[in-house]
Amino acid sequence: MISIILLSVFGIVQLFLGFLRSNKVLLPAALLVLAVVFGVNLADWNHAPQSFFNHMLTVDNYTVAFTGIVVLTALLLLPFSRSYVVAHEPNLAEYYALLLFSLVGAIMMIGYDHLLMLFVGIEILSISMYVLAGASKRDSRSNEAALKYFLMGAFATGILLFGIALLYGATGTFALSQIAAAVAAPANASLLPMLHIGILLMIIGIGFKVSAAPFHFWTPDVYEGTPTFFTAFMSTVVKTAGFAAFLKLLAVALPAAQGFWAPTIQAMCALTLLLGNVGAAVQTTPKRMLAYSSVSHAGYLLIGLVAGSGTLVGPAASGIFFYSLAYSIATVAAFGVLKLVAAHRQRSDYTALNGLGKTNPLLAAVMTVAMLSLAGIPLTGGFFGKFFLLTAAAGQGHIGLVVFAVIMSMVGIYYYLRPIIAMYLRPAEGPTAEAVPVDGLQSFTLALLALLTIALGIVPGFLSGIL
Amino acid sequence: MLTAVLLFLPLAAALLLHFTKGGTARTLALGASLVEFALAAFVAFDFTRHGSGAYNLDYAWISSAGINFHLGLDGLSLLLVLLTTFLVPLILLAAFRHDYDNPSAFYALVLAMQTGLLGVFMSLDAFLFYFFWEVALIPIYFLAGAWGGERRIAVTLKFFLFTVVGSLLMLAGFVYLYLQTGPAASGLAAHSSELSAFYKLRLSAGEQSWLFWLIFAAFAVKMPVFPFHTWQPDTYTEAPAPATMLLAGIMLKMGIYGTLRWLLPIVPLGVSQWQRPVIILAVIGVIYGALIAIRQRDMKRLIAYSSLSHVGLMAAGVFSLTQIGLQGAVIQMLAHGVNVVGMFFVADAIERRTGTRLLPDLGGLTRRTPLLSVCFLVLLLSTVALPLTGGFVGEFLLLAGIYQYSAWVGAVAGLTIIFSAVYLLRLFQRTMLGPDSSFSATITDLTGAELAVFVPLIVLVFWLGLFPGTFLHISEPAVSSILTAVGR
Known part of the structure; x- marks a missing residue:
């Protein structure tokens, strides 16, 4: 709760600091705010759950854990704003403010106990992202991305809202616990179709936000057009918050309707894994590859929803937490490297990475760790993320889905190796032969990201099974 | 304790190598590998006189899932540990004649791989075994890929994909076995991935029939057994000589060892x-x-x-x-x-x-x-x-x-x-x-x-x-x- 207030207040303060027009003030200020919020958030760990706004928002371990991921992700991502911002915009304070505001939305999505809070959270997050997608104002592709994202997003929001309305119609309440009770013991059986359509529409609405197939089609174009810095934000914070909200909706409000939604989610999961992985394998630029890969990771996370057994504790919830964390860290690292390289080498295809192992050993090493983590190779957090999720699903008897996911992750290994091959095995030539400049803060952050990924892969014990 | 030193000494040396250059890197790598061999020889000597009890190392690794960091030695492991520690110094010495680019990275990768190999031969926990199995793969991929011959990119990609697909199937088999241990309903912590727990399982013939192929896939690719061998001649040919020696001399034995320890009795x-x-x-x-x-x-x-x-x-x-x-x-x-x-x-x-x-x-x-x-x-x-x-x-x-x-x-x-x-x-x-x-x-x-x-x-x-x-x-x-x- 204090996190929400702090972020909102400092978002506004950030706007005022914008008069100074100096990144030297804005970036440290934003970093400081996020560090404080991260600490304040962790202070609530293992306290009794607190409720706010007439039971619309709860702060419990679940909220603290996922809020921790989104704030940490933002904190680790911010150092990469530097060269982007300097190169482009005079109004950079607005971007920092929007980032902070969007985190407020994310935290509301994670902590909601009431469907209106969920809706408000999604809107705060989405509207910030619509603007940020178009941050590169003079780049037509960024404009296209913003417009596309906005139109599709607005449409999905409408569907989500319609779903909420139908759910309200069927159960007479917005509160998750009361919905659960009403679904478990329906007062009027004739309202069941309305309930089911409502659930379906909500799944579609949230599925769009987390880019789960078949509602993922916007992802590659939007991710590609959006300035890389904000793409990274989109594919980590939005996804983490979206899945936290998704899991809560299904596990807290709708466990009694599992027979209805479980097959739907399973089908979405299989489709997402297939389209995401196969799509990523045929891309020619690393950025689009990462866009499709983010779709495929939505697929793995959906397995966690399938394996969830009606609670916010246990292997499935812990698995989603661990996976989101490992995924976010690796994704920030990958996009961070990509952004620095693409900005300097002025190329966006795989050849931009050629010879990076020679010119920038640190960048190449970090990118390698990130790719191995996303591919799910041991020694990295990504391996244990997949391991926990798949084991939880196998434990619930979803063997077919797990086998399919394993097969799809074999496809994944192929395309995640491509940047590694480019960096280490292909020689640098012409414009790629010189080193990419990286400042101290960015080097430090990249090294930290790689170390965190490896730490999650070697001693996962301290964060696994905490929920 | 000695087990942990034996396992991690090469890795520690590999990390240290990053702060050295050229000639120093060579000397340090060779020195570390010789110390490692001396250590293994001492362990072997002690083993034949006092048995393996002292070399059992068991820590909770992921306690919420019942996974342990469990290492141990028996006669079979010991011989392979000896083989590995004996061959690595010779392989390093063989590499000295070449002027490889970036020698400290080259020797560091060889030593990192040694830790992976030793881990494979000493693990007594299925997931730890799988972990080291992949730890051994990543350095050899880079050794073969970065210092190899003309066609190295395509060849090493094939090698990597073959072995990873095999080992993922093995992992799937292990996860299935793991979920069969302990009571089903009481969460992951009640399960165990210990080798001894797998030995105690009594699975039906039908289950064992397909589990056999899931687990054997990894070993068959690694050895390699016909018809899983198609990566092998190309990779051996394209890899630089020291990497080929590692592949043929030691890594191949992971497949045989795995079959003996992790397939036949399970x-x-x-x-x-x-x-x-x-x-x-x-x-x-x-x-x-x-x-x-x-x-x-x-x-x-x-x-x-x-x-x-x-x-x-x-x-x-x-x-x-x-x-x-x-x-x-x-x-x-x-x-x-x-x-x-x-x-x-x-x-x-x-x-x-x-x-x-x-x-x-x-x-x-x-x-x-x-x-x-x-x-x-x-x-x-x-x-x-x-x-x-x-x-x-x-x-x-x-x-x-x-x-x-x-x-x-x-x-x-x-x-x-x-x-x-x-x-x-x-x-x-x-x-x-x-x-x-x-x-x-x-x-x-x-x-x-x-x-x-x-x-x-x-x-x-x-x-x-x-x-x-x-x-x-x-x-x-x-x-x-x-x-x-x-x-x-």
């Missing part, structure tokens, strides 16, 4: 169901590898196919499920490790002097290279399995085991000795003997550093050939307990 019913098809595949590999080796023009490719042929025999011996066959596989793992590293080093020594590996370009080298010729011949005869050499003991026991299983299969597999004499003597004839080539007059003999690689290898060849009891004695209890678990 799914015995599956093993007896698939025993015949696997032995037939293995024997096909023996003949197939040998026939193709006869036709090769490239020394390295020839040795690669020869290795394929020999590993087929080891696999067949393992699946004969006889004491003598398993013991033969153990001794042959050591002998093959020594032989194949030596053979690849010979190929490397010739290539470095002449700039070619093609047999038609070579010939008549022996006059000016008596030392090289002698070393070559000894290792070659051991590979052919001439009595008094390590290769003979291994292949004899293997063939005896296969013969016990089936006389016909034994007879076919026995052809390997004839075939290997054909292609290896042809190799020797085309390179060292025969009409003079353009290199005959200018080639130089072995240097001191090269002799330092060959002498220990040759000593071990004769040790294995004359006193195999030293090693068979160490592995015997382990092999017996595996066979007891299989029910033979």
Whole structure:
């Protein structure tokens, strides 16, 4: 709760600091705010759950854990704003403010106990992202991305809202616990179709936000057009918050309707894994590859929803937490490297990475760790993320889905190796032969990201099974 | 404690190497690997006198899922640990002759791989085993990919994909076994991935039947057994010499070791169901590898196919499920490790002097290279399995085991000795003997550093050939307990 207030207040303060027009003030200020919020958030760990706004928002371990991921992700991502911002915009304070505001939305999505809070959270997050997608104002592709994202997003929001309305119609309440009770013991059986359509529409609405197939089609174009810095934000914070909200909706409000939604989610999961992985394998630029890969990771996370057994504790919830964390860290690292390289080498295809192992050993090493983590190779957090999720699903008897996911992750290994091959095995030539400049803060952050990924892969014990 | 030092010393040295350059890196890497060998020798000495109790290391790794960091040694592990720690210094020494770009990264990767290999041979927890299995793969991928020959990119990608797909299937099998341990309903913490917990499982024949292939996939690719071998000749040929030695000398043994420890006792019913098809595949590999080796023009490719042929025999011996066959596989793992590293080093020594590996370009080298010729011949005869050499003991026991299983299969597999004499003597004839080539007059003999690689290898060849009891004695209890678990 204090996190929400702090972020909102400092978002506004950030706007005022914008008069100074100096990144030297804005970036440290934003970093400081996020560090404080991260600490304040962790202070609530293992306290009794607190409720706010007439039971619309709860702060419990679940909220603290996922809020921790989104704030940490933002904190680790911010150092990469530097060269982007300097190169482009005079109004950079607005971007920092929007980032902070969007985190407020994310935290509301994670902590909601009431469907209106969920809706408000999604809107705060989405509207910030619509603007940020178009941050590169003079780049037509960024404009296209913003417009596309906005139109599709607005449409999905409408569907989500319609779903909420139908759910309200069927159960007479917005509160998750009361919905659960009403679904478990329906007062009027004739309202069941309305309930089911409502659930379906909500799944579609949230599925769009987390880019789960078949509602993922916007992802590659939007991710590609959006300035890389904000793409990274989109594919980590939005996804983490979206899945936290998704899991809560299904596990807290709708466990009694599992027979209805479980097959739907399973089908979405299989489709997402297939389209995401196969799509990523045929891309020619690393950025689009990462866009499709983010779709495929939505697929793995959906397995966690399938394996969830009606609670916010246990292997499935812990698995989603661990996976989101490992995924976010690796994704920030990958996009961070990509952004620095693409900005300097002025190329966006795989050849931009050629010879990076020679010119920038640190960048190449970090990118390698990130790719191995996303591919799910041991020694990295990504391996244990997949391991926990798949084991939880196998434990619930979803063997077919797990086998399919394993097969799809074999496809994944192929395309995640491509940047590694480019960096280490292909020689640098012409414009790629010189080193990419990286400042101290960015080097430090990249090294930290790689170390965190490896730490999650070697001693996962301290964060696994905490929920 | 000593176990942990043994495991992590190479990794620590690898990390340290990043702060060194060129010559220092070489010295440090070699020093670390020698210390490691001394440590392993001490452990072996202590083991034979006091047993393995002191080397058991068991910590909770992921307590919420019942996964432990559990290492231990028995006779089988110990021999492979000895082989690894013995070969790595020699492989490093062999690499000294090359001017590799970025040497500190090169040596660091070799040492990091050593930790992975040792971890594989010492793990007693399924997920830890899988973890080290992949830890061993990543460095060798970069070694082969970054320092390899012309076609390295495509070849190493194929190698990586083959092995990763195999090991993911194995992981899926392990996850299934893991979920069968402990009570199903009480969460992950009640399950266990301990080897001993897997041994206690009593699964139905139907389950074991498909679990066998899930787990065997990883081992079959790693060895490799026909028809999972297609990555092998290309990778062995394209990888730089030290990486090829690591692949053939040590990494291949991960597959045999894995079969012995993680397949036979866990799914015995599956093993007896698939025993015949696997032995037939293995024997096909023996003949197939040998026939193709006869036709090769490239020394390295020839040795690669020869290795394929020999590993087929080891696999067949393992699946004969006889004491003598398993013991033969153990001794042959050591002998093959020594032989194949030596053979690849010979190929490397010739290539470095002449700039070619093609047999038609070579010939008549022996006059000016008596030392090289002698070393070559000894290792070659051991590979052919001439009595008094390590290769003979291994292949004899293997063939005896296969013969016990089936006389016909034994007879076919026995052809390997004839075939290997054909292609290896042809190799020797085309390179060292025969009409003079353009290199005959200018080639130089072995240097001191090269002799330092060959002498220990040759000593071990004769040790294995004359006193195999030293090693068979160490592995015997382990092999017996595996066979007891299989029910033979």
